[in-house]
Amino acid sequence: MKAIQAYRFALDLTPARERDVLAHAGAARVAHNWALARVKAVMQQRAAERTYGVPDEQLTPAVSWSLPGLRKAWNAAKAETTWNGGRLLVAGRRYPSSKTCSGCGAVKTKLALSERQSECEACGLVVDRDLNAARNLAALAAEFDTAGSGPVGGRGADRKTPLAGQAAAKRQHGTAFAGQTGTVPPQGGTTNRVPVQAY
Structure with missing residues (x-):
């Protein structure tokens, strides 16, 4: 032992x-x-x-x-959004998302943190405080949205992938690409190549 x-x-x-x-x-x-x-x-x-x-x-x-x-989490979200081609919209620090009625747009002067229900005095809408704020932030983002509607609008679907040169294809040296006939161009370059700009 x-x-x-x-x-x-x-x-x-x-x-x-x-x-x-x-x-x-x-x-x-x-x-x-x-x-x-x-x-x-x-x-x-x-x-x-x-x-x-x-x-x-x-x-x-x-x-x-x-x-x-x-x-750290905020910086990661910013980097990931721009990397994926999206756009990160930031509401101002003092934007009254909870105080603004999502139904009519009226703004309360005071709203205590203990009040969990948002009740509008102008139109009478009663809704959860967080849901009201979420609706207001979604409406704010929709004002600035220029990519279009739908789920692909925020993912950079309007961006085109740049050409990166010729696609890989199995072929014998000196033969034309599939679907193309004619003589093989000289080795210095091809006539159908599009100039590509690196991003």
Whole structure:
């Protein structure tokens, strides 16, 4: 029977202890301690903020979707949209998507976050707050849409793939392409080639 030696240590390792941990406990324990140190730092930060009187809503977030995580996801969405030939429309930060009635367009002056139903005083429309905001954002995007309607309108379907030269075809050297007859042009070039511009 093998005896397994265990280490009990604080998160602040000396270089000698760190070598021992890497040699005996392995990378899993080091990774666990690294994550534990991050959680401990966030908890200490939140405790310090509470002593300063910071409200709970404004405390340092203890979850992974903090501001850097959201920024990374936003940049990825922008890059993917432009890569696929689409266009990303951004509503202004102060655009009243929740305050505007999706039925008549009337804008409320105040709308508390606790109000989950949006009730229009002008036309009487009662709808879920998030659904109302989604309808308003869809209408805003439709104002700027120039690609046409339908599901392919936003995917860059109006773009044509540029020609990239001749298509690969199995043929004997010196013979014409399928469907073409006549003499083979000189090796320097062909008469039916279209100039291609690289993008």
